[in-house]
Amino acid sequence: MSLETTMNSDTILKVEHLSMKFGGLMAINDFSFEAKRGEITALIGPNGAGKTTVFNCITGFYKPTMGMIVLNQKAGKQYLLERLPDFEITKHAKVARTFQNIRLFSGLTVLENLLVAQHNKLMVASGFTVLGLLGFPTYRKAAKEAIELAKHWLEKADLIDRADDPAGDLSYGAQRRLEIARAMCTGPELLCLDEPAAGLNPRESAALNTLLRSIRADTGTSLLLIEHDMSVVMEISDHVVVLEYGQKISDGTPDHVKNDPKVIAAYLGVEDDEVEDVISEVESLEGGVN
Numbered sequence: 001m002s003l004e005t006t007m008n009s010d011t012i013l014k015v016e017h018l019s020m021k022f023g024g025l026m027a028i029n030d031f032s033f034e035a036k037r038g039e040i041t042a043l044i045g046p047n048g049a050g051k052t053t054v055f056n057c058i059t060g061f062y063k064p065t066m067g068m069i070v071l072n073q074k075a076g077k078q079y080l081l082e083r084l085p086d087f088e089i090t091k092h093a094k095v096a097r098t099f100q101n102i103r104l105f106s107g108l109t110v111l112e113n114l115l116v117a118q119h120n121k122l123m124v125a126s127g128f129t130v131l132g133l134l135g136f137p138t139y140r141k142a143a144k145e146a147i148e149l150a151k152h153w154l155e156k157a158d159l160i161d162r163a164d165d166p167a168g169d170l171s172y173g174a175q176r177r178l179e180i181a182r183a184m185c186t187g188p189e190l191l192c193l194d195e196p197a198a199g200l201n202p203r204e205s206a207a208l209n210t211l212l213r214s215i216r217a218d219t220g221t222s223l224l225l226i227e228h229d230m231s232v233v234m235e236i237s238d239h240v241v242v243l244e245y246g247q248k249i250s251d252g253t254p255d256h257v258k259n260d261p262k263v264i265a266a267y268l269g270v271e272d273d274e275v276e277d278v279i280s281e282v283e284s285l286e287g288g289v290n
């Protein structure tokens with residue numbers, strides 16, 4: 001489903017008045033934010049704040065109780081994601097995602113995982129017939145291009161030397177990069193990453209940051225990530241949105257959010273009326289250190 005509305009072309013994603021209710025629990029309550037094209041936007045917040053629920057609404061795994069989610073493609077075509085089934089969100093709106101738990105085909109090789117991701121393209125080239133098996137020229141050309149694209153992303157993810165190894169043999173950090181490479185092979189306009197740094201050691205975390213930065217620099221893909229690792233968030237994000245109990249409590253640059261009293265209070269778990277005390281304590285500690 002597509003529509004034409006006036007929207008700033010710099011905006012890739014606009015979430016408006018999103019609410020999601022599970023029985024009596026209001027997991028997301030009137031949440032709005034925008035992600036800019038070509039930027040890395042991070043969605044952060046304490047455990048249970050509603051981050052994964054927002055992701056699931058954007059990627060079609062949940063249908064929100066209320067609200068609108070507009071995906072604004074580079075060419076100007078817009079999609080109301082809350083009305084689309086998940087496979088159309090991937091295929092037409094060009095939103096790809098990774099999961100908190102790695103979901104690779106562990107028995108297939110690293111390269112094969114990236115070719116499976118391009119299955120749709122190859123099926124079209126085969127005319128949905130046995131032409132592929134018979135080596136029809138259009139299919140051969142598409143298959144060659146698919147391998148080239150896979151190799152490109154294996155280079156970017158620093159996995160080219162492991163192309164023929166089973167994906168299950170890779171280290172945890174390498175599997176995370178493979179998942180991202182696989183998502184990039186689908187040519188997404190928006191890539192949603194659910195805790196990409198979870199469980200990574202500092203070296204793997206640095207390799208992940210390099211990959212995400214190169215995606216931002218070299219492709220038109222915008223990134224939206226949920227992340228608990230603040231060093232990753234503060235280092236690579238252009239824009240940070242903070243959720244607490246399903247509501248937005250802060251929105252801005254990493255520096256703005258880091259110094260926002262509401263965010264400090266949310267992470268320290270203090271009540272609103274204690275925020276000022278916490279801030280002055282933090283400031284006096286900072287004064288002491290400097």
Ligand SMILES: Nc1ncnc2c1ncn2[C@@H]1O[C@H](COP(=O)(O)OP(=O)(O)OP(=O)(O)O)[C@@H](O)[C@H]1O
Pocket residue numbers: 022025027045046047048049050051052053054
């Ligand atoms: N399918 C569901 N059914 C019922 N409640 C749910 C469901 N999914 C999430 N919730 C509830 O919604 C709230 C938000 O959960 P969510 O997983 O979105 O938070 P989160 O910020 O991603 O947390 P974490 O950082 O721990 O992953 C929680 O109270 C959770 O228990």
